[in-house]
Amino acid sequence: EVQLVESGGGLVQPGGSLRLSCAASGFTLRSHWMHWVRQAPGKGLVWVSRINADGTTTDYADSVKGRFTISRDNAKNTLYLQMNSLRAEDTALYYCARVDLGGVLDNWGQGALVTVSS
Amino acid sequence: EIVLTQSPGTLSLSPGERATLSCRASQRVSSSYLAWYQQRPGQAPRLLIYGASIRATGIPDRFSGSGSGTDFTLTISRLEPEDFAVYYCHQYDISPRTFGQGTKVEIK
Numbered sequence: 001e002v003q004l005v006e007s008g009g010g011l012v013q014p015g016g017s018l019r020l021s022c023a024a025s026g027f028t029l030r031s032h033w034m035h036w037v038r039q040a041p042g043k044g045l046v047w048v049s050r051i052n053a054d055g056t057t058t059d060y061a062d063s064v065k066g067r068f069t070i071s072r073d074n075a076k077n078t079l080y081l082q083m084n085s086l087r088a089e090d091t092a093l094y095y096c097a098r099v100d101l102g103g104v105l106d107n108w109g110q111g112a113l114v115t116v117s118s
Numbered sequence: 119e120i121v122l123t124q125s126p127g128t129l130s131l132s133p134g135e136r137a138t139l140s141c142r143a144s145q146r147v148s149s150s151y152l153a154w155y156q157q158r159p160g161q162a163p164r165l166l167i168y169g170a171s172i173r174a175t176g177i178p179d180r181f182s183g184s185g186s187g188t189d190f191t192l193t194i195s196r197l198e199p200e201d202f203a204v205y206y207c208h209q210y211d212i213s214p215r216t217f218g219q220g221t222k223v224e225i226k
Contacts, residue, residue, distance in 0.1 A: 104168040
């Protein structure tokens with residue numbers, strides 16, 4: 001069974017940093033592109049970032065470019081999102097998601113809640 | 119970026135009724151790259167349809183997707199109690215990927 005489990009969320013002050021992890025199991029992580037998608041409380045889904053299978057290509061939404069860094073450790077079956085210079089508007093549930101079936105996000109974790117507040 | 123506009127915002131229906139959800143794109147989306155997700159309260163999004171019309175594994179056949187170009191539709195033929203949720207369309211054709219704002223299907 002494919003499983004994605006996020007961790008590392010929490011409360012952080014504006015300007016602070018946080019690193020999210022996404023532990024993958026039930027499939028071979030190194031074979032898949034991976035994405036982060038976030039959802040502010042009561043709002044819709046917003047794409048954040050993506051990384052290719054071997055970690056050499058990354059892409060970001062304009063709203064997080066220069067502040068967030070996506071990475072992966074395929075040997076540890078783990079995806080990461082380093083978030084720096086956090087703002088109140090970054091408050092959201094952050095989901096990691098696997099790419100399959102021709103590019104669709106087919107499996108999602110349960111999310112890690114990030115709250116940016118003083 | 120491609121803007122996806124879903125309508126209606128809320129759909130109030132009774133179990134057993136048919137639900138028709140619309141997703142309109144601001145520019146053409148290849149049918150191969152349009153998906154629909156279901157999100158129940160407190161849960162992660164669940165893939166229902168990809169490639170505009172292909173049901174994901176384990177999805178009941180009461181869910182169907184159709185459309186092309188800029189207009190796409192998700193149809194639930196007979197609503198079951200577990201189908202009352204929020205539904206999102208998603209295009210993964212043109213970067214950045216984008217989602218519609220969601221349609222809430224609620225019990226009337």
